[in-house]
Amino acid sequence: MVGLQHYLILGAALFCIGLYGALARRNAVTVLMAIELMLNGVNVTFAALNRYLPLPADTSLFAGQLFVLFVITVAAAEAALGLAIIIAVYRLRRTVQVDQIDLLRG
Amino acid sequence: MDLLALALVVLLAPFGAFLFNAFVAQRTWALAGLSTILGVGISFLASLLVFAAVQGGARLDVSWPWLTIAAGQARAVEVGLQVDPLTAVMLLVVSGVSLFVQIYSWGYLHERTFDAHGHPHVHRDPGFARYYTWMALFTASMLGLVLANGFLALYVCWELVGLCSYLLIGFWYQKPEAALAAKKAFLTTRLGDCGFLIGLLYLWAQTGTFTFSQLEPRVAALAPEAATLAALLVFCGAVGKSAQFPLHVWLPDAMEGPTPVSALIHAATMVAAGVYLVARTMFLFEHASAAMLVVALIGGFTAFFAATMGLVNTDIKRVLAYSTISQLGYMMLGLGVGAVGAGIFHLFTHAWFKALLFLTAGNVIHGAGTQDLRAMGGLARRLPWTFAAMLAAALALAGLPPLSGFWSKDAIIAAVAHYQPPAAWGGLAGAAMGLLMFFALATVLLTAFYITRLLCLAFGGAWRGVPQVYPHVEEAPAGMLWPVLLLAVPTVLAGFWGAPFVSAAASFATFVEGHEVHEAFAPGLAALSVALALAGIGLAWALYGAGWLQPAAVTRLAGPLYRWAVNKWGFDDLYNALVGRGAVGLAGAAAWFDRGVIDGVVNGVAQGTVALGRAARAIQTGQVQTYAWVVFGGLVIVAVAILLPVVLGFRV
Numbered sequence: 001m002v003g004l005q006h007y008l009i010l011g012a013a014l015f016c017i018g019l020y021g022a023l024a025r026r027n028a029v030t031v032l033m034a035i036e037l038m039l040n041g042v043n044v045t046f047a048a049l050n051r052y053l054p055l056p057a058d059t060s061l062f063a064g065q066l067f068v069l070f071v072i073t074v075a076a077a078e079a080a081l082g083l084a085i086i087i088a089v090y091r092l093r094r095t096v097q098v099d100q101i102d103l104l105r106g
Numbered sequence: 107m108d109l110l111a112l113a114l115v116v117l118l119a120p121f122g123a124f125l126f127n128a129f130v131a132q133r134t135w136a137l138a139g140l141s142t143i144l145g146v147g148i149s150f151l152a153s154l155l156v157f158a159a160v161q162g163g164a165r166l167d168v169s170w171p172w173l174t175i176a177a178g179q180a181r182a183v184e185v186g187l188q189v190d191p192l193t194a195v196m197l198l199v200v201s202g203v204s205l206f207v208q209i210y211s212w213g214y215l216h217e218r219t220f221d222a223h224g225h226p227h228v229h230r231d232p233g234f235a236r237y238y239t240w241m242a243l244f245t246a247s248m249l250g251l252v253l254a255n256g257f258l259a260l261y262v263c264w265e266l267v268g269l270c271s272y273l274l275i276g277f278w279y280q281k282p283e284a285a286l287a288a289k290k291a292f293l294t295t296r297l298g299d300c301g302f303l304i305g306l307l308y309l310w311a312q313t314g315t316f317t318f319s320q321l322e323p324r325v326a327a328l329a330p331e332a333a334t335l336a337a338l339l340v341f342c343g344a345v346g347k348s349a350q351f352p353l354h355v356w357l358p359d360a361m362e363g364p365t366p367v368s369a370l371i372h373a374a375t376m377v378a379a380g381v382y383l384v385a386r387t388m389f390l391f392e393h394a395s396a397a398m399l400v401v402a403l404i405g406g407f408t409a410f411f412a413a414t415m416g417l418v419n420t421d422i423k424r425v426l427a428y429s430t431i432s433q434l435g436y437m438m439l440g441l442g443v444g445a446v447g448a449g450i451f452h453l454f455t456h457a458w459f460k461a462l463l464f465l466t467a468g469n470v471i472h473g474a475g476t477q478d479l480r481a482m483g484g485l486a487r488r489l490p491w492t493f494a495a496m497l498a499a500a501l502a503l504a505g506l507p508p509l510s511g512f513w514s515k516d517a518i519i520a521a522v523a524h525y526q527p528p529a530a531w532g533g534l535a536g537a538a539m540g541l542l543m544f545f546a547l548a549t550v551l552l553t554a555f556y557i558t559r560l561l562c563l564a565f566g567g568a569w570r571g572v573p574q575v576y577p578h579v580e581e582a583p584a585g586m587l588w589p590v591l592l593l594a595v596p597t598v599l600a601g602f603w604g605a606p607f608v609s610a611a612a613s614f615a616t617f618v619e620g621h622e623v624h625e626a627f628a629p630g631l632a633a634l635s636v637a638l639a640l641a642g643i644g645l646a647w648a649l650y651g652a653g654w655l656q657p658a659a660v661t662r663l664a665g666p667l668y669r670w671a672v673n674k675w676g677f678d679d680l681y682n683a684l685v686g687r688g689a690v691g692l693a694g695a696a697a698w699f700d701r702g703v704i705d706g707v708v709n710g711v712a713q714g715t716v717a718l719g720r721a722a723r724a725i726q727t728g729q730v731q732t733y734a735w736v737v738f739g740g741l742v743i744v745a746v747a748i749l750l751p752v753v754l755g756f757r758v
Binding site for chain 1: 726727728729730731734735738
């Protein structure tokens with residue numbers, strides 16, 4: 001029987017894989033994809049909690065699902081913006097390796 | 107013309123020349139010289155008119171409000187002009203001597219130097235226009251000083267003449283000695299001026315006015331202690347300016363300036379300003395018998411003590427400088443025993459004969475190219491006119507009748523003899539009297555000795571300088587000779603005004619003091635002083651003229667005394683040790699504090715910030731993923747901090 005715990009573990013696993021990718025991968029596009037993965041980990045958690053947890057009386061039935069929809073929208077905008085930035089950086093620096101983009105080093 | 111307009115002409119003519127020279131004629135040397143001579147000449151003519159008017163009984167005392175303090179109490183600070191007999195005499199001395207000196211300077215600034223072959227070369231000093239600019243300013247300030255009707259204007263002019271003195275002593279500022287001497291003169295007189303300024307403020311606090319005519323009744327109402335304090339503080343200024351002991355050390359060094367400057371500023375006028383100040387504020391000193399005694403003792407001691415140093419100096423100008431200090435001491439002595447007329451009379455005659463001495467010394471220096479008495483000799487044949495003029499001035503200084511110095515010096519000695527010390531002094535009064543009399547008479551002997559020595563060394567005997575130079579040593583040009591010969595006239599005649607055969611009503615002292623003064627002429631004392639002067643002349647003649655005695659042998663005999671005098675009684679060394687070293691030590695400590703502590707704190711703050719920044723910049727790698735690690739790590743720490751108590755079962 002698949003329960004709340006499984007969904008939460010799945011969400012946490014997605015989030016951690018994404019976090020690993022965001023912190024460890026050097027390619028900016030991969031980092032962006034890893035961040036999408038983290039967001040989706042959160043989305044799974046939201047949806048699962050919406051489905052399984054008893055809601056307080058004054059809360060909408062679909063609060064968690066609404067959050068998921070918002071996150072997907074923002075993530076889409078973020079992906080567009082992020083890719084645009086990556087392209088701009090690539091034009092300037094001829095690279096998308098994040099460890100080589102260190103203009104702010106003190 | 108009314109007296110006010112005349113007084114303004116006296117004051118503004120040289121000041122106009124100064125402005126013209128400063129802003130227009132700096133690059134046209136002849137124009138600068140002419141404008142100063144013209145300005146001072148106009149001033150002299152106006153001074154003569156002022157003098158005539160004052161003799162006719164005219165007086166002037168006008169004030170203008172300068173600024174008002176506490177309007178309700180009508181405490182206005184006023185400046186103004188005053189003309190009375192004392193001022194008239196001073197105007198005559200200042201503008202007259204200044205005029206002679208300005209004309210003389212024209213020739214003196216065309217300096218003669220001798221090359222290796224002994225040939226003379228004449229070249230005009232590059233600072234010609236600058237010289238005449240400062241001279242015009244000096245004359246204007248000095249005239250302002252004697253015209254001022256209150257302490258405020260007087261003090262302003264007092265500082266202005268000090269400034270001009272500084273600028274003119276350091277006229278050849280390329281010479282380190284001249285620059286140092288200028289600094290020394292400025293700082294030493296400033297020391298006295300500090301006391302003067304405090305005295306002025308004290309008097310203001312006590313009486314609420316600076317104007318002499320208003321001060322006079324208010325001072326009489328002061329407590330004797332307050333008046334004594336004020337008088338002594340004012341006297342501090344006079345001690346500095348008139349180079350009295352213990353602030354005398356600057357005047358001999360001031361001889362680094364051009365000789366006409368020495369004649370005008372450091373012999374005839376500015377150094378006499380201290381004497382004038384005491385005479386002008388005599389109403390204050392009369393109210394303070396202790397201060398009077400101090401004035402008399404300092405004056406008498408200075409007269410004696412400076413004369414001893416004049417005995418042994420080998421620089422023709424410095425001998426004259428010590429002589430000036432000594433004669434100023436005489437004047438102070440006269441004022442200190444209450445004889446204003448006698449003191450000012452000596453100021454009056456001394457201005458002429460001392461200016462003459464300096465100008466003739468200038469001719470000697472100009473002609474011989476040296477001011478070292480040891481390298482002169484036999485100049486009487488080369489500079490006969492100069493010699494004649496200097497002889498007259500020297501005899502006047504020595505106090506031989508009928509020359510001017512005799513009458514004025516004798517008036518002071520007579521005043522000392524007739525001085526009635528306050529009864530309160532008791533036995534001390536007798537001692538003070540004896541001391542003053544000793545100073546007065548001993549100085550006569552010493553004065554006659556050193557001036558005869560100077561004449562013998564410079565004009566007598568054989569030339570001791572570079573042999574090739576002697577044939578080219580020649581009499582000064584006409585422009586330098588005429589002022590000298592004209593100055594010889596008052597040197598000879600000025601004394602008759604105060605001579606005992608002039609009726610008391612027409613005498614100098616009566617004129618200056620404003621009431622009939624019966625000078626008690628003492629034939630015995632006069633004879634004694636003449637005998638002392640003759641003894642001094644004879645002794646010096648025996649040593650340096652005729653050669654009956656060997657100076658070297660006398661020097662050996664007088665061993666320690668001689669060295670004592672040569673070392674200037676050790677005052678230069680003492681001041682170097684006390685003031686010089688002390689000040690340097692203090693300055694060193696302050697510099698250490700400034701550099702070590704104050705700069706240390708400032709630099710420490712800066713360096714600390716820099717070090718902190720350097721340490722902190724290591725964190726800023728520019729690697730976005732490193733930042734992300736830190737953010738996540740921080741999140742984990744916060745999460746653990748919040749969740750751990752919950753997990754462990756604590757209620758937060």
